[in-house]
Amino acid sequence: MNPQSQTILPASAPDADPSVPVSARLAARAEVDRADALRPNTLRTGPDERGRFGIFGGRFVAETLMPLILELDQAYEAAKADPGFRQELDFYLKDYVGRPSPLWHARRLSAELGGAQVYLKREELNHTGSHKLNNVMGQILLARRMGRTRIIAETGAGQHGVATATVCALFGLQCVIYMGATDVERQKPNVFRMRLLGAEVHAVSTGAGTLKDSMNEAMRDWVANVHDTYYLIGTVAGPHPYPAMVRDFQCVIGDEARVQMQEAEGRLPDVVVAAVGGGSNAMGIFHPFLDDPAVELIGVEAAGRGLDSGEQAASISRGRPGVLHGNRTYLLQDDHGQITEAHSISAGLDYPGIGPEHAWLHDIGRAQYVGITDDEALAAFQLCTRTEGIIPALECAHALAHVAKIAPAMRPDQIILMNLSGRGDKDIFTVAERLGVSL
């Protein structure tokens, strides 16, 4: 096949053909991306050589870690340039993760909302039940190339921890997971899963015992174990190259969805909606649409008990730029630059920051960020379960709640694409408690 001829075909696309292996489709896609990059107004070329998206991003880490981050950057660039790496990743994505994930036309949900057609990108059907494995698969292959034998990770909802523990079991690597003590409590099933998979799970009780604290502790571990340890970050945050690398590994979501959308409807969606914790599932589905100005992109932050309740996790809506965990981005902080605690019913969204590329997309107006409260997410959790027979994770229930807000005002020939980033089995205890049911 001649990739040159592929790129000039209309968007119904050679990369749509399911008989063509994922690697060839992605190569075709990469060709299109390169063509995009030559267009003066593409938004897909970031970050710059300092790891920045506009003023956001960068590498704000202690000197002890700086050489490691530079080494990682080089290793990742080399892997990207090596077709063997892509092939290996494609193999695992297909036969282990179970990709491609389906695109589901949620007809009953759409009918109940009485407006736009809602399509769900079924990331909850991936092995381990969320989009997290896409990134983890990529990084674990990189860690192996780099000869690292000990893997550490932070986790909030436990989905990233489970995904990391899973690949460590698959490749026989030592695995240490840091998880906030509050999250250990509210995501018990995932803690047990991680331990079954052979991981050591450390409950972190500093701060509010949530995702931010687990990330602090993982960085402390990394500083102390630089010689053999790979820090496998679970979202599009942290110092460069993590935000770009995690995004690249998650772009498989949007790349597939774009093609599947063409197959299903012969056109692109009008709106793409995704929940935002650190922002990896959202970036994965947004990025391939960045250069389609007609496609509206909406990130949904957790508004907790209300955007102005003081108990929320909406860093863009209620934060301001600052530096934490290696990058400049929007942060929840007080007047003195101290980081304030986030709150969300969903452990995976309970973080006072957001990936730097999202901060940039917000500032340039390419994506819009809205807030959904705990109660709205709970209602959407039940709506999806009842109408589609899909129990969503509380994280993406936030995205669903926003879909439920905007769909009724849209026409039936309009399309919303939503990232159903994970399944909700892990959340049934939290939901039961909120609904006053004791299990």
Add this chain to the structure above:
Amino acid sequence: MSRIAARFAVLRAENRGALIPFLEAGDPDLATAEAILRGMPDAGADLIEIGVPFTDPMADGPIIQAASKRGLAAGATLGRTLEMVARFRAVDADTPVVLMGYLNPIDSYGPARFCADAAAAGVDGLIVVDLPSEEADLLEADAHAHGLDIIRLVAPTTADARLPLVLNGSSGFIYYVSITGVTGTRSASDADLAAALPRLRAVTDLPVAIGFGIRSPAQAASAVRIADGAVVASSLIETLARSLDAQGHAGPDTVRLVLDQVRMLADGVRDARTREIVA
């Protein structure tokens, strides 16, 4: 000449190393921290390092994390830390003061305004843990314009090839982080330290202070036999923490106990280079 350069010149002339004790601003309360600061020069501090509390001290172990938390709870801010230094400067014109902290409080204060206010308060140098050379342009011009030294951290992971970049733009002294790890967890061996120093001496004439893992007078003494200064933090904070009552309030002896320990460390450092090393 800056206060830091002047102090190291004197020390060099006397052939002795610097004891650089650390305190966390506002720990356990604003007044007690200030009393400790005030007493440090008489107890033998040659330079003083003041930690600025931050909610997420990623390079610090549990001891300094706890100090940071107590400082925040007591209401320490960057602004109040500068006010404390200004009051100290009114009574001590010579002892150099270095602030050590994380970037976000400075970023939030505004780097230009911060450098102006810090210099006016009598701060001499800045150590910003999460501001590596690659990002240093954020602060460098303002710091130098106001005569503040930027003190860079060099770590065991910093390869020789990287040293020129790390040292470019640094002044005052070099802070050698003696271990790969967070504060207050482990100590480097004398052999590791002895091997590390020539790497630095080969590329800089700036004084080198060693920090992370120096706890006892003996460890401080061996550090200044090969380097120009020894930073002691976690073990002083442990002493402070042990003196607090059940509610975490300063006890009657808190200030004295910390300063007594500074005095013992200073004794260890004072004649370290001339004293017989008794095995």
